[in-house]
Amino acid sequence: MENNSDYVTIPLPERFNKNTMYGFFSQIIDDNGNPIHKKVMLDFKTLTKFIEPAGICVLLNATSWMQANGVDVLCDLPETGTCGSKTHPIRYLDDVNFFDIFLGEKLFQSPSTQRRVLPLTLLKFSDSFQFLDTILIPQVNSWLSMDIKNQFPEFEMCFGEIFNNIRDHSGVDTGCVFAQHYKDYFMLSVSDFGVGIPFNVRKVAPDTTDGEAITMALQEGFSTKSTPKNRGAGLDNIIANIAGPTGGSVTIHSLKGFVRCSATDAPVVRNQSAPYPGTMIDFVIKTDNIPLIVDAEEGFEW
Structure with missing residues (x-):
């Protein structure tokens, strides 16, 4: 079994938008456009406030780019019980199919709201x-x-x-x-x-x-x-x-x-x-x- 301590933890910003995404990128991509780390643990527990629609594309693009460049990407998710609000960004990501694409399955059985x-x-x-x-x-x-x-x-x-x-x-x-x-x-x-x-x-x-x-x-x-x-x-x-x-x-x-x-x-x-x-x-x-x-x-x- 692989040791997760080998992975570098990258916290997602609490508000993920077009302004905060560059701080996120600076932790995964160097100035020459290459991956900084070979093993990354994305910490979704820090994404607590908001993710804008463009941020959803950004996040999938970043994970796809890392995987295409040989980076082993895991994610550290919050307990689903802590994401009870219909507006919680983890519920939003799940509603729009992010986790279905990234992990192969949804986190919640039903959508939080009709978006x-x-x-x-x-x-x-x-x-x-x-x-x-x-x-x-x-x-x-x-x-x-x-x-x-x-x-x-x-x-x-x-x-x-x-x-x-x-x-x-x-x-x-x-x-x-x-x-x-x-x-x-x-x-x-x-x-x-x-x-x-x-x-x-x-x-x-x-x-x-x-x-x-x-x-x-x-x-x-x-x-x-x-x-x-x-x-x-x-x-x-x-x-x-x-x-x-x-x-x-x-x-x-x-x-x-x-x-x-x-x-x-x-x-x-x-x-x-x-x-x-x-x-x-x-x-x-x-x-x-x-x-x-x-x-x-x-x-x-x-």
Whole structure:
């Protein structure tokens, strides 16, 4: 039987969000993007306050990245009786399938509450268009009581483009997707643990920081030309068609780069203290502002 004392304990922050996740990453990933430890015990008992929707993708991405890089990952869980509150982050993780994916089983027999979520999905990006057509779009239609494919076609175009970019540039075929609907907006996160946007940008612009590299990737017409299909009409279109019309925002984390774009504010560009293992694109889409095509039946006249 293996001795758990061989494992380095990594406590999860009590509030797991886009701000605290970099302290977590600094304990598992070095500056060169390699695992710091070969055996890790994730301490879930310290996660007591809150985990935001993007944090759920982050956590699955981090555990998947460690396992893909040969790290033996165990978890130290609290007693289920101490997680009685419906809002407890451990109950939230269980409700959205995190433990089912990570451990192969749920911790609780029944969900704590009826959440309006697209459950956490570990997705092969080669299957992404089937996922988009049969799972993601029907779920959004259900939340918004609309036909988003015809009334807001930019949604399908943009998320198809995201899946294309990940498949073509990340170097991996697997990532995670999670979404949650609130009263007048929904949050959707797509994450992979591939090589990262800055890695590819520096093939053509070697002296850029990670934040600058993401900004370059957002410029219309920019291309790393890593595949014949990549001709630079990707991320800038995503920003223009999702953040702009809805009044929402798009935030990109990739390696040490951080870029946040919104309809109303100037882009925020930063270089973080620790690298994100791959890329996460985090959307806030304000549902009250979606510019609908009113008559979806008319089509085109030739």
